[in-house]
Amino acid sequence: MALNYPNKKKMVHKEANKANLGMDLEQMINDSNEYYLNNNIAVIHKKPTPIQIVKVDYPMRSKAVITEAYYKTPSTTDYNGIYKGKYIDFDAKETKFKTSFPIANVHPHQIEHIKRVINHQGITFLILNMNGLFYLFKGEDFIFYVENTTRKSIPYSYISEKGIIIKENYRPPLDYLKAVDKAYF
Amino acid sequence: MALNYPNKKKMVHKEANKANLGMDLEQMINDSNEYYLNNNIAVIHKKPTPIQIVKVDYPMRSKAVITEAYYKTPSTTDYNGIYKGKYIDFDAKETKFKTSFPIANVHPHQIEHIKRVINHQGITFLILNMNGLFYLFKGEDFIFYVENTTRKSIPYSYISEKGIIIKENYRPPLDYLKAVDKAYF
Numbered sequence: 001m002a003l004n005y006p007n008k009k010k011m012v013h014k015e016a017n018k019a020n021l022g023m024d025l026e027q028m029i030n031d032s033n034e035y036y037l038n039n040n041i042a043v044i045h046k047k048p049t050p051i052q053i054v055k056v057d058y059p060m061r062s063k064a065v066i067t068e069a070y071y072k073t074p075s076t077t078d079y080n081g082i083y084k085g086k087y088i089d090f091d092a093k094e095t096k097f098k099t100s101f102p103i104a105n106v107h108p109h110q111i112e113h114i115k116r117v118i119n120h121q122g123i124t125f126l127i128l129n130m131n132g133l134f135y136l137f138k139g140e141d142f143i144f145y146v147e148n149t150t151r152k153s154i155p156y157s158y159i160s161e162k163g164i165i166i167k168e169n170y171r172p173p174l175d176y177l178k179a180v181d182k183a184y185f
Numbered sequence: 186m187a188l189n190y191p192n193k194k195k196m197v198h199k200e201a202n203k204a205n206l207g208m209d210l211e212q213m214i215n216d217s218n219e220y221y222l223n224n225n226i227a228v229i230h231k232k233p234t235p236i237q238i239v240k241v242d243y244p245m246r247s248k249a250v251i252t253e254a255y256y257k258t259p260s261t262t263d264y265n266g267i268y269k270g271k272y273i274d275f276d277a278k279e280t281k282f283k284t285s286f287p288i289a290n291v292h293p294h295q296i297e298h299i300k301r302v303i304n305h306q307g308i309t310f311l312i313l314n315m316n317g318l319f320y321l322f323k324g325e326d327f328i329f330y331v332e333n334t335t336r337k338s339i340p341y342s343y344i345s346e347k348g349i350i351i352k353e354n355y356r357p358p359l360d361y362l363k364a365v366d367k368a369y370f
Binding site: 037040043045047048050065070081083085 | 222225227228230232233234235236238248249250251252253254255256257260261265266267268269270271272274298301302304305306307
């Protein structure tokens with residue numbers, strides 16, 4: 001299924017930490033993953049954006065050029081890897097809403113994927129950027145809410161109660177594995 | 186780094202199992218992963234092909250069209266996920282050579298990645314299609330060879346000695362998790 005991907009990257013201006021000023025959530029996570037990798041803490045990568053390739057040109061003596069392609073809906077979360085011998089799997093989401101997080105921000109395929117990972121004893125969560133804070137929101141708490149309500153969004157009160165605050169840093173910009181330690185180890 | 190990706194999919198004709206006739210290695214693995222997923226055995230996905238997007242058009246009232254993009258070198262292996270609570274990570278390779286497997290078939294980034302996964306206690310291996318057979322070739326055996334020789338290719342005798350034969354099937358087409366069981370559980 002091809003999708004309209006509008007301007008995906010939203011700038012997140014954080015007064016809390018000038019080092020990260022203007023750095024978007026994806027970049028903060030990628031930089032953190034690079035830090036974890038280089039310091040032998042974890043091996044976690046962002047999956048490439050899924051693309052449906054329709055047309056490729058092979059100009060003579062030159063590299064292949066994709067000339068028609070479309071964004072596809074991701075069938076899993078964006079990030080996965082290994083930490084302390086455990087399978088880690090998560091996605092990053094942000095919302096400008098202050099009182100609740102729209103469940104529709106997580107694709108149905110991703111919800112299904114999160115359930116499966118829980119079922120197979122993996123560590124899975126969302127990193128939520130909301131009200132100027134970053135939360136590790138456990139997959140278990142997310143799925144519990146989704147399955148036990150007919151509401152289309154999760155109240156911020158539930159997120160701030162269940163979520164674990166992820167501190168912003170200089171290096172790594174977002175030390176989410178500290179929150180993973182608190183939540184799972 | 187942009188790469189020239191020639192015709193990546195090579196047809197693999199297998200006399201051993203007519204059901205898989207004409208099915209390429211990637212397709213066999215994808216179908217096996219789907220089988221594992223649907224039968225609640227494992228959650229393993231192929232990562233999307235990494236693409237460097239250069240130009241995107243946004244036609245009015247229509248979905249975004251990528252009009253210029255290039256293939257990038259993968260920085261990890263193609264497949265990962267979770268099985269029996271363990272992190273699983275592998276790549277699929279095939280060669281037409283009969284006596285040895287060229288180490289250059291595995292990108293330096295992928296070799297580095299395999300080492301890291303071993304270091305973090307993950308399960309990592311190559312699925313090698315060679316001489317009409319499919320082998321699970323453990324990351325540990327692969328890295329051992331790469332680090333203890335100056336040769337540019339791995340003799341088939343080493344692969345057939347260390348590797349575990351993966352049987353072809355109707356469903357799943359390539360039951361590689363049986364070989365994982367033998368090698369790691």
